[in-house]
Amino acid sequence: MSDVMRAHSAAFGDMDDSKIDILNAAAEAFMRKGFAAASIDDVADILGCTKGRIYHHYRSKADLFFDVHLCGMAMDIGAVREAMSEGHDPLEQLYHMAVGHLTVIISNIAYQRVAVQGLEMHLTGATTPKQMKTLKQILLLRDEYEGLFASKIEEAMAAGQVPQQNTRLTVKAFLGSLNWTTIWYRERRNQSKEDRRKLVYEVATFALRGLGARVR
Amino acid sequence: MSDVMRAHSAAFGDMDDSKIDILNAAAEAFMRKGFAAASIDDVADILGCTKGRIYHHYRSKADLFFDVHLCGMAMDIGAVREAMSEGHDPLEQLYHMAVGHLTVIISNIAYQRVAVQGLEMHLTGATTPKQMKTLKQILLLRDEYEGLFASKIEEAMAAGQVPQQNTRLTVKAFLGSLNWTTIWYRERRNQSKEDRRKLVYEVATFALRGLGARVR
DNA sequence: CAAATACATACTACCTAGTAGGTTCTTTGC
DNA sequence: GCAAAGAACCTACTAGGTAGTATGTATTTG
Structure with a gap:
């Protein structure tokens, strides 16, 4: 381990x-x-x-996959819940949430890629009846996770830190810019701590700005 | 057809x-x-x-997959190349490019999801030697595609329309917010033309703002 | 020492990529 | 207008790989 x-x-x-x-x-x-x-x-x-x-x-390959998926999501939720209370206003908190999510992604790229795979699978509906329970559990976690960001974005809107917009669509784009990291990110040999910090900062800043926030 | x-x-x-x-x-x-x-x-x-x-x-399942992938990318490049000349400045052109990309995605969701799948596959390096040629071709197209956005972003930076930033990372986040649409978007029965227009507008606006542009 | 835990071994049944050869339809050369 | 050639399929098959099971064995635990 x-x-x-x-x-x-x-x-x-x-x-x-x-x-x-x-x-x-x-x-x-x-x-x-x-x-x-x-x-x-x-x-x-x-x-x-x-x-x-x-x-x-x-019991089955699917059960194993689900467990990996669940753990991946649990990592995300853990990091983001923790970050939610850092910072003094909704926008600062959103930044810390984004940084937390990105940090989990690049630190546990395998689990996070599996979680994305799972995301894509549900939509195709390719499971046996017995696994439905676990599936519901995953979808619930996913909704909870997305809800954390959505509600915080609405707080920022209410506080006038970002312009009014369609939260449902915006949160997809927001998480998209973060989650896409699972697709292109590779661990490299000559990658310094500073490189990773830069990556996290740049992508998180993009996401915040995407909401219409004035960053730096 | x-x-x-x-x-x-x-x-x-x-x-x-x-x-x-x-x-x-x-x-x-x-x-x-x-x-x-x-x-x-x-x-x-x-x-x-x-x-x-x-x-x-x-000749093989892989060849068939590659062809779907290639066509998907060709659709993207076609739409984006066309959009590049619309608009009077780099930022307007970037907006049209994003709209073009998103429109292709929601109009050809199957091809676009396959293209994303292909993206994920290359990284794992799961192909026979003979398919390497097609693979190179795909990677070339992908780089060309990303390059279209990257160079336009740098034009916008040079024109002072967006702040200085790391293009390599930013273009990933930019395309991420757009491409993530392939993951969550579903065709719905009660979906009006207006709904789709709204989706495209909202996500494209997010991407533009992500660069640090002042949008509307 | 009995029973349960934590594995390994040795299978089976099934699914699927790819092939070989036959059939029908269309084109082409004269 | 027609034969020959080839294009565009279909049928029937094989070989290989894999999920899952049944059973055996060693080690720990009560």
Whole structure:
């Protein structure tokens, strides 16, 4: 279990280390090949074990995927909830929320890419009846997450910090500029802490400005 | 062949109608299930034919996917190149480019979602040596496309219409807010022309503002 | 020491990409 | 106007890969 993971251990609930290792390997495999193309054996290979271990902890590939997705979202919500109280006005708080989200993304790129994959899957409706419960849970978390940003944007509108606009559409564009990072971001060898800070700052600033806020 | 498709027929080059029908069905199937999960039989079912027809026109599933991807990108580039000359200054032109891109997205959601899928795939490097040539072609188109926006953003910076900033990062956030539409947008029954216009306007405005431009 | 936990091994059943060869329709050369 | 050639499919098949299961084994725990 890496330090990065430990830092977000709240997202893993009460799992033991063995299960967390499985989740990390699954996130890696799903990121590399996608849900459909990644096999359970791929996950096992990353761990240097066999299927047996995975099926001992998870009933199906979909269940494993859902768990990765859930943990990814839990990381986001944790970071954003924490950031919501930083700053003295809605706009400052939105900035910290965006920074929190981006930081989670570049620190846990595998989980975050899987979460985006899951987003795309729900819409296609490709699941068995039994997994519906977990699906609802995920959609609920997603709505909650989007709601955090939406309500804060409306606070900023009410405070006159940003112009009046359609919140439903704006929050999509706002999160889009942040989430698109999961698509293009790659971990690089020569990437300094300063580079990452710059990335987070630049993208978060873009998102804030997108709302019509006067930034710096 | 639908009217919408005919409107972007330039993207299809000199294909005959039968091949275009296959492409449309493939775009639909790949959108619904993703590249890995969608089978050639799925595509054939949509057309009401058998595999034979598809393999008569395409050597492999990957080739078919690449062609959908290429057409999707060709639609984008066509619309954006056209929009580049509308408007009297860089900022106005950027607005028209964003509107063009968004219009293509919501008019050809299947092709555009496939293009995004393809984007995610290259990064994982999941192809045979022979397909490398097509892959290079796609990456070239993608760079060209991003370059259109990047250079226009730099023009706006030089003209003092937007503040100085890191173009490489900003263009990602800019295109992210637009491209994210492919993830959440759904065609709805009760969706009026006005609704779509509103969507395009709102998201394009967000992107322009994200650059730091004073919009309206 | 019994029972449960945490795996590994060895299968099966199914699905799907790709192929081989046949059939029908259309074009072309004369 | 017609035969030959090729284009545009369809049918029937194979080979390979993968999700999931059944069963065995070692290690821990009560």
